Amino acid sequence: MTARTSDNSLTDTASQLRNAIVRTSRALRQDAAGETGLSPATTAALASIGRSGPLTPSELAEIERVKRPTMTRTLACLEREGLIERTPDPADGRSSLVAVNEAGREHLARLRRRKSAYLARRLRKLDPAEVETLARAAELLERIREDERG
Amino acid sequence: MTARTSDNSLTDTASQLRNAIVRTSRALRQDAAGETGLSPATTAALASIGRSGPLTPSELAEIERVKRPTMTRTLACLEREGLIERTPDPADGRSSLVAVNEAGREHLARLRRRKSAYLARRLRKLDPAEVETLARAAELLERIREDERG
């Protein structure tokens, strides 16, 4: 392992990782369609709102790394499903604050309980060290996305 | 960390991982659009063809875990870009064998050289142990998807 080969193995790792991520996210989409009635993008947004409290659509768009019009649509979906509530932003009349309501909290709790969710189901077949590896990988992926933020 | 909490931490890990994957794959899509002119799905297909030699569209669809009509479209795109070639399948007149042509090989080589590809760029900021974690995670993700195959 010289510094020379390390750069090659880096791009190899990158491309393997890329394939794994693209394919897994495809599998997630299929699974979500079949099971919860809420797509992965929508679920992720709901989880973010639940985790980070009342937020403006713009803040949420930034967290999820999508453009504002995309978040507008996602929020419309969550609202249609009755999982979130909006209150006018006291600080800015153009904006609103989005929060998870009771139904949304229940939905999140159900998801968390959900033993059959695609990844949880599969994680149960791995040994603890492997699960740990994936947990750390999730952190790393979030972290390297964070770096972008400038 | 008892056996009791282990099931909770499993679903927690699952949901963190899910978010990380969904967001990263979104970032990948944006990056691909901006840089190479070839989307992640299309690039992944090209890489698979390159790796696994001449294949029928059906085989490729199975590798990429998409349905055949989806692969039909992806192949049409690769063909339009002049990166692949089809020859009639000698064993089956309904089918054809898809292979990467010279331009496709160059494109793949360029991708491999590409120091600025989204993930490679970020991987370079991590220490070797972290890169290793992600490499193992990629393998694990592929493996747990494999389990599905029944």
Place this chain on the structure above:
DNA sequence: GTTGATAATTAGCTTAGCAAACTAGTTTGG
């Protein structure tokens, strides 16, 4: 040789991303 399965495609739908244009509030300079 007809019948039933299978490979690929076509047609039509959906989701989820984008950019550009619009609306309505906010901020700022004069």
Place this chain on the structure above:
DNA sequence: CCAAACTAGTTTGCTAAGCTAATTATCAAC
């Protein structure tokens, strides 16, 4: 204090990429 510039959110219209159902062409088996 009001007009101009800016900004948050939405609307509109486009694209990519997934799906199912239906077609077409070939293959296999009887």
